[in-house]
Amino acid sequence: MTSTFTADAARAIPGPDWLVERRLAAAERLSDVQWPTTAEEIWRYSRVDALHLDRYRPVAPEALGPPGVESAPGGGPFAAEVGEHAGLVVVRNGRVVHHELDPALAAKGVTVCGLATCTEAEVRDALGTCSDASPDAFTVLHDAFLAGGACIRVPDGVVVDRPVVVLHWADGEGLASFPHTLLVVGENAEVTLVERSASPDFPAGSPGHLVDSVVELLVGDNAHVRYVTVQEHGPRTWQVALQRAHLGRDASLRSSAVALGGHYARLRSESLLAGSGAESDLIAVYFGDHEQMLDFRTLQDHDAPHTHSDLLFKGAVEDEARSVYSGLVHLRPAAVKAEAYQTNRNLVLTEGAGAESIPNLEIEANDVKCSHASTVGPIDDDQLYYLETRGIPPEEAERLIVLGFFDDVFARLPVPALVEPLRRSVIEKIEHRSAG
Amino acid sequence: MAVSDIDLGKYKLGWHDSTDNYIYTPKKGLNADVVRDISGHKDEPAWMTKFRLNALKRFEAKPMLEWFAKNMPDIDFDDIYYYLKPTEGQVSEWDQLPDEMQATYEKLGIPEAERKFLAGVTAQYDSETVYHRNRDDLEKTGVIFTDMDTAVREYPEIVQQYFATVIPPGDNKFAALNSAAWSGGSFIYVPPGVHCEMPLQAYFRINSNNAGQFERTLIIADEGSSVHYVEGCSAPVYSTDSLHSAVVELIAKPGARIRYTTIQNWSPNVYNLVTKRARAETEATVEWIDGNLGSKLTMKYPAVVMTGPKAHGEVLSVAYAGPGQHQDAGAKMTHAAPETTSIIDSKSISKDGGRTTYRGLVKVEEGAYGCKSHVRCDALILDEESRSDTYPYMEIDEKDARIGHEATVSKVGDDQLFYLMSRGLTEQQATAMIVNGFIEPITKTLPMEYAVELSRLIELNMEGAVG
Numbered sequence: 001m002t003s004t005f006t007a008d009a010a011r012a013i014p015g016p017d018w019l020v021e022r023r024l025a026a027a028e029r030l031s032d033v034q035w036p037t038t039a040e041e042i043w044r045y046s047r048v049d050a051l052h053l054d055r056y057r058p059v060a061p062e063a064l065g066p067p068g069v070e071s072a073p074g075g076g077p078f079a080a081e082v083g084e085h086a087g088l089v090v091v092r093n094g095r096v097v098h099h100e101l102d103p104a105l106a107a108k109g110v111t112v113c114g115l116a117t118c119t120e121a122e123v124r125d126a127l128g129t130c131s132d133a134s135p136d137a138f139t140v141l142h143d144a145f146l147a148g149g150a151c152i153r154v155p156d157g158v159v160v161d162r163p164v165v166v167l168h169w170a171d172g173e174g175l176a177s178f179p180h181t182l183l184v185v186g187e188n189a190e191v192t193l194v195e196r197s198a199s200p201d202f203p204a205g206s207p208g209h210l211v212d213s214v215v216e217l218l219v220g221d222n223a224h225v226r227y228v229t230v231q232e233h234g235p236r237t238w239q240v241a242l243q244r245a246h247l248g249r250d251a252s253l254r255s256s257a258v259a260l261g262g263h264y265a266r267l268r269s270e271s272l273l274a275g276s277g278a279e280s281d282l283i284a285v286y287f288g289d290h291e292q293m294l295d296f297r298t299l300q301d302h303d304a305p306h307t308h309s310d311l312l313f314k315g316a317v318e319d320e321a322r323s324v325y326s327g328l329v330h331l332r333p334a335a336v337k338a339e340a341y342q343t344n345r346n347l348v349l350t351e352g353a354g355a356e357s358i359p360n361l362e363i364e365a366n367d368v369k370c371s372h373a374s375t376v377g378p379i380d381d382d383q384l385y386y387l388e389t390r391g392i393p394p395e396e397a398e399r400l401i402v403l404g405f406f407d408d409v410f411a412r413l414p415v416p417a418l419v420e421p422l423r424r425s426v427i428e429k430i431e432h433r434s435a436g
Numbered sequence: 437m438a439v440s441d442i443d444l445g446k447y448k449l450g451w452h453d454s455t456d457n458y459i460y461t462p463k464k465g466l467n468a469d470v471v472r473d474i475s476g477h478k479d480e481p482a483w484m485t486k487f488r489l490n491a492l493k494r495f496e497a498k499p500m501l502e503w504f505a506k507n508m509p510d511i512d513f514d515d516i517y518y519y520l521k522p523t524e525g526q527v528s529e530w531d532q533l534p535d536e537m538q539a540t541y542e543k544l545g546i547p548e549a550e551r552k553f554l555a556g557v558t559a560q561y562d563s564e565t566v567y568h569r570n571r572d573d574l575e576k577t578g579v580i581f582t583d584m585d586t587a588v589r590e591y592p593e594i595v596q597q598y599f600a601t602v603i604p605p606g607d608n609k610f611a612a613l614n615s616a617a618w619s620g621g622s623f624i625y626v627p628p629g630v631h632c633e634m635p636l637q638a639y640f641r642i643n644s645n646n647a648g649q650f651e652r653t654l655i656i657a658d659e660g661s662s663v664h665y666v667e668g669c670s671a672p673v674y675s676t677d678s679l680h681s682a683v684v685e686l687i688a689k690p691g692a693r694i695r696y697t698t699i700q701n702w703s704p705n706v707y708n709l710v711t712k713r714a715r716a717e718t719e720a721t722v723e724w725i726d727g728n729l730g731s732k733l734t735m736k737y738p739a740v741v742m743t744g745p746k747a748h749g750e751v752l753s754v755a756y757a758g759p760g761q762h763q764d765a766g767a768k769m770t771h772a773a774p775e776t777t778s779i780i781d782s783k784s785i786s787k788d789g790g791r792t793t794y795r796g797l798v799k800v801e802e803g804a805y806g807c808k809s810h811v812r813c814d815a816l817i818l819d820e821e822s823r824s825d826t827y828p829y830m831e832i833d834e835k836d837a838r839i840g841h842e843a844t845v846s847k848v849g850d851d852q853l854f855y856l857m858s859r860g861l862t863e864q865q866a867t868a869m870i871v872n873g874f875i876e877p878i879t880k881t882l883p884m885e886y887a888v889e890l891s892r893l894i895e896l897n898m899e900g901a902v903g
Contacts, residue, residue, distance in 0.1 A: 041503075348834075348835045348837075350835055351836075355830075356829070357830040357832075357839075358827070358829045359841065359843075360825070360827045360828070361824070361825060361826035361843060361845060362825045363823060363824045363825065364823045365817075365820065366818065366819055366822060367847055368817075368846075368847075370844065370845040370846070371843060371845070372841075372842070373841060373842040374828075374830065374840070374841045375838075375839060375840045375841070376830055376832040376837065377838040377839060377840075378835050378836050378837075378838075
């Protein structure tokens with residue numbers, strides 16, 4: 001497909017034999033993969049035509065920094081914001097450089113480690129389950145250059161009462177990294193996973209950094225997972241990410257995404273409700289400014305009776321920024337008595353910004369409840385007027401309204417401790433405009 | 437509302453007349469010779485022949501879009517008659533038609549409707565308009581209502597000014613096909629300030645097997661005028677497929693109002709692939725009212741391009757998909773000027789393995805400030821075999837635009853059924869009543885006769901329905 005992402009380059013990355021073999025198998029598939037274009041419906045509106053893979057190269061093995069929390073700048077304070085946590089993994093350019101876990105949980109059989117240190121037997125049944133069920137050119141590329149990543153396993157019946165934190169840091173101009181997070185949660189188990197992805201700014205005209213990531217959440221029968229991902233990439237970073245969950249019988253997922261950074265940041269957020277009674281709640285807050293494009297593709301895939309899913313994505317764009325929300329609710333014939341809801345709301349704050357919203361439904365079962373709604377519009381004049389008549393200056397009033405707009409999503413964030421810091425990040429985004 | 441439970445589960449308009457006395461039938465398939473033949477038969481000016489041949493090249497060059505190909509894997513363009521001329525010339529009295537043809541139109545109820553409430557009627561039979569008549573008082577107002585072929589001959593200036601300006605031949609593969617092979621359709625010109633009080637109607641009947649019908653309609657409502665145009669259609673049931681691919685262009689000049697109503701009831705062997713688009717200029721209003729009940733596959737997305745400030749576009753549609761049917765319908769609204777508004781209201785019902793799809797686009801261009809659009813799609817799925825899809829696109833390039841979309845998918849509510857059945861209705865009557873209530877927001881916009889007809893068709897299709 002390209003001159004730099006070759007089978008030889010895939011082989012050169014260190015790792016256990018099973019991982020090298022897995023990479024080479026993917027590298028072989030890669031030669032048959034058609035590079036996507038915006039002519040394809042799933043890439044419509046995206047910036048994939050402007051993404052030139054030739055400008056990137058895989059991370060060289062020697063390019064790793066020393067291990068430690070500090071190798072993910074901002075990660076230290078972020079981990080502190082999460083509050084008391086059960087475990088921590090630091091991933092730099094797709095490779096785990098540090099991991100720790102409360103020994104009491106380790107004693108219960110919980111593991112938090114790097115993928116590359118696992119044996120084949122430990123991950124064989126889990127790794128790739130989600131990405132193989134929803135492949136595209138980027139998941140194949142990911143598999144061909146997968147160096148490692150965070151692996152978290154919670155055995156049957158174990159409740160992890162504090163969050164596990166994974167910090168991703170991507171640096172290195174012109175590099176492509178392939179972070180992977182694999183979460184396997186056994187029957188009747190519970191865990192909260194918080195991830196943050198960040199990268200620095202790069203000089204103007206630089207290709208920046210390409211992050212091609214995969215997050216797999218395997219939620220066993222009657223297991224409960226809360227998941228938060230915060231994306232604060234630098235303004236020249238490209239991100240193409242898949243986050244996909246498979247839910248068993250009576251399992252639940254409460255997933256939330258906060259997307260603030262990146263030049264082009266695409267997130268596919270998917271839930272497969274495979275077991276009867278499974279529940280999925282997907283929420284997101286996104287805020288784009290300058291030349292950013294935030295691109296979300298969601299899937300609520302119901303393949304079992306009595307399943308329930310809800311989705312609420314709210315975003316704002318200003319300057320020349322654009323956002324894309326394209327979501328599908330798929331109720332398969334097995335999804336008898338399923339309920340699925342999907343809502344996307346967009347605020348367009350300035351002239352020149354734009355939002356695309358495509359909430360799709362495919363319904364193949366009849367005894368279901370399903371609805372969706374989406375809106376795109378400016379700040380409501382009446383609300384602005386109301387606040388201004390109370391003596392609140394226009395900029396302040398606008399700030400309040402935007403924060404109020406996001407409030408119902410923040411209220412549903414599974415880690416309440418993160419609400420305040422994330423609100424502050426949104427405020428910073430709003431204020432850059434009045435400042436600049 | 438009277439609830440009937442007449443046993444008419446099957447398509448009732450599926451008879452066909454003899455084709456032995458057709459004046460002209462070329463070979464199946466489409467090529468430059470066939471196109472020249474069609475043009476020659478119509479004695480057309482050279483510009484139209486040239487237009488057709490250019491369009492043919494476009495048709496041949498354009499690939500089938502992926503989702504078109506997916507929807508109709510079996511279509512065979514070479515197994516279609518592209519021009520079928522049933523009679524020589526056009527008549528203005530029903531009894532001048534061949535007996536069998538006249539009987540067909542009587543059975544369809546067209547002459548009766550004409551006597552009661554229409555200002556003018558054209559009737560197309562396969563490729564040609566066989567009957568046309570206007571009420572005497574219509575002509576006095578200066579309104580021109582005729583078939584498209586006559587318009588090319590008699591009103592060349594107006595036709596050349598507007599023809600293919602809203603839907604150019606290269607717009608899509610089927611617009612190109614129509615531009616190459618078109619025959620029949622309506623032409624209407626309403627002079628400034630004239631209000632057509634009674635609807636104008638066209639009825640399209642396919643009679644032959646493997647028939648292609650490619651009518652072309654152009655309606656121009658000049659400044660401050662208004663017109664309501666109604667079209668109906670039906671075809672015999674054959675085991676082979678027929679193709680109907682129309683192009684309809686509407687132009688509403690400043691302050692004008694056009695309402696375009698379609699009751700589509702093709703037989704279940706017709707591919708119905710239609711391009712319909714309107715241009716609404718300053719403060720003009722265009723409404724598409726679209727009832728899709730028949731056909732094997734319908735792909736039709738009536739569009740309004742609002743080019744002048746304060747223009748308004750509306751699409752109200754009802755789709756019903758029964759066994760083997762796929763209604764892939766929707767709407768397209770382009771807000772290209774400030775303070776334009778649009779409404780899309782779509783109701784669909786799928787039953788016995790039928791599939792309904794809403795596919796739509798609301799686009800707000802940069803600079804089109806103060807626009808509003810609201811899209812609502814409701815789908816009823818009546819059994820486990822049926823399916824419903826919703827693909828609403830919203831592309832908003834303007835800050836000051838308020839755009840909303842909402843959709844629901846449900847079955848007939850058990851509590852609603854229980855309520856009605858406890859009052860002594862059968863389950864079938866109750867279901868028919870609920871479904872009629874579901875589509876009422878659309879039927880109430882129709883002239884009374886059509887509302888009754890649409891309700892009746894829905895009731896017939898509900899035969900045997902169980903919630």
